[in-house]
Amino acid sequence: MDLYVSNYAVLHIFGIDIWITETIVNTWLVIGILTMVGIVFRIAMRNPETVPKGLQNIAEIVVETFRNFVLSSVGPGLVFLAPWYFAIASLMLSSVFLSLLGFRSPTADWVTTFAMAFSTFFLMIAMGIKVKGWVGYFKTFLVPGWPFLPINVIGELAKPVSLSFRLFGNMLSGTIIIAIYNFITPWWASIGVPVLLHLIFDIFFGVLQTYICVTISMSYVNDAANG
Numbered sequence: 768m769d770l771y772v773s774n775y776a777v778l779h780i781f782g783i784d785i786w787i788t789e790t791i792v793n794t795w796l797v798i799g800i801l802t803m804v805g806i807v808f809r810i811a812m813r814n815p816e817t818v819p820k821g822l823q824n825i826a827e828i829v830v831e832t833f834r835n836f837v838l839s840s841v842g843p844g845l846v847f848l849a850p851w852y853f854a855i856a857s858l859m860l861s862s863v864f865l866s867l868l869g870f871r872s873p874t875a876d877w878v879t880t881f882a883m884a885f886s887t888f889f890l891m892i893a894m895g896i897k898v899k900g901w902v903g904y905f906k907t908f909l910v911p912g913w914p915f916l917p918i919n920v921i922g923e924l925a926k927p928v929s930l931s932f933r934l935f936g937n938m939l940s941g942t943i944i945i946a947i948y949n950f951i952t953p954w955w956a957s958i959g960v961p962v963l964l965h966l967i968f969d970i971f972f973g974v975l976q977t978y979i980c981v982t983i984s985m986s987y988v989n990d991a992a993n994g
Contacts, residue, residue, distance in 0.1 A: 790876040797861045797873060840982065841989040845894060848988070855883060856981050859934070863973030866942070872973075875938040877931060884931035887984040891923070895991035904991070926987050930980060937976045 811822040819827050833856070837849040859874055866872040873879045895904040908919040 788876075789871055790873050790879060793862075793865060793870050794873040794879065796870070797858060797865055800865075801857055801861055837985065840985040842993070844898070845989060845992060848890070848894075848985075851890075852981055852985065855886075855984075856977055859883075859977040859980065860974065863938075863970065863977065866973075867970075871942065872938055874934055874973075875942050877935045880935040880938075881927070881931040883934075883980075884927035884984075887930060887987055888923075888927040890984075890988045891926070891991035894988050898992040907991075930983055930987075933983075934976050934980050937972055941972060 808822055808826050812826060815823055830853075833853050834846065834849045837852055838846045841848065862872045862874045862879075866875075892904075895907070898904075899907070908916050908923075910919070
């Protein structure tokens with residue numbers, strides 16, 4: 768097994784090249800942080816109290832608020848998807864805040880955002896078939912008539928692509944703007960300003976894009992199931 772390291776690493780195992788990129792490492796870091804947070808909350812809630820307080824109170828507020836958000840977006844029939852969307856939103860938000868520590872956000876890589884959007888594509892198909900059945904779901908591609916089949920298929924395939932580029936473009940643009948500013952300005956002009964840029968592009972736009980992407984994803988799934 769050989770290991771070559773620059774901005775990425777390549778593992779050669781049994782003749783197969785396995786690329787370990789910065790995005791993968793940072794994603795592992797985010798997953799590790801979320802796992803530790805989850806363990807802390809789980810330990811704190813081993814014996815839940817009737818009147819919640821402390822971490823239990825925080826956990827219940829967050830979970831109930833997010834569940835109500837999903838319920839208002841997709842209705843009671845699909846509210847069981849709330850844990851999945853909570854996991855996706857947590858991964859996105861954690862990636863945003865990770866960039867404040869000087870790491871490259873995993874969501875600034877199209878591969879990451881496309882993987883998230885591709886999961887929405889599978890959810891659309893799965894929920895459409897679950898609610899309408901195989902025949903009922905595929906009949907939706909013939910609306911308003913069979914000549915529209917190619918257009919409807921292309922429209923469905925375009926949804927995960929557009930969703931992935933939306934988040935990727937916004938996150939990458941912030942990273943590029945901050946890097947360009949630091950490159951073209953003298954050191955004294957960088958005092959304090961990058962903090963403001965991080966607050967705008969990483970925090971404000973990152974949180975906003977997380978909300979938009981999760982909302983659009985739920986809308987796509989809801990349309991496939993109930994549209």
